[in-house]
Amino acid sequence: MATKMFFSSQNCKGATSGVTGREYNADSKGFIHVEDSRDVKAFKDGGYVIASGVGSLAATRQHFLCEPCSWDAVINSCPKCGSQDLARVDK
Numbered sequence: 774m775a776t777k778m779f780f781s782s783q784n785c786k787g788a789t790s791g792v793t794g795r796e797y798n799a800d801s802k803g804f805i806h807v808e809d810s811r812d813v814k815a816f817k818d819g820g821y822v823i824a825s826g827v828g829s830l831a832a833t834r835q836h837f838l839c840e841p842c843s844w845d846a847v848i849n850s851c852p853k854c855g856s857q858d859l860a861r862v863d864k
């Protein structure tokens with residue numbers, strides 16, 4: 774099963790692993806689906822965060838809060854109102 778990961782930037786279009794040379798393209802929500810555990814480790818070292826399950830904010834170390842509409846988002850981009858000026862919340 775692929776590991777879902779994301780980078781803390783809404784401009785992530787994908788990544789190429791320096792370990793296996795595999796290319797991963799970000800899906801429409803900005804997630805990459807990493808199939809090799811060696812790549813998961815490499816991307817983690819590179820600043821990627823594992824998203825274990827859609828909407829599972831408790832599994833991430835931090836998330837973003839959209840103050841205008843009180844929406845919790847995993848990246849600095851609100852899916853509800855489109856704001857990209859969210860407050861970072863550290864757990």
Ligand SMILES: [Zn+2]
Nearest residue numbers: 839842851854
């Ligand atoms: Zn919002």
